Amino acid sequence: MQVFPNSWTFECADAERRQVLDDLAYPGKAALPLVPGAAFFGSFRDLTASGFWTSKMGIEDLQYLGNKAMADWKGCPSEALEHLGVKYEGD
16 A cells, blocks of 8 residues: 655655654554554554563663562552552551
8 A cells, every 4th residue: 555656755855754753652542454553553562561671771771670679568659549548557
């Protein structure tokens, strides 16, 4: 399915490239002829994100400390509990 007159993405205008990405980025909204491309794009995006967030740079970006024992557990911060709409029993 050819959407724009130019056959290669690098020959397309910026707005055309963005339109192609928008058409592929949301599988639930993709037109029927674009469903396989949207599925591939989604898988590739997931693999890219997984690769980054499990790399040394991604782990450092998350400031992940790993599975470390906490000497003193004081429970979840009140802001987190409020955000989730939950509270401890007895509160």
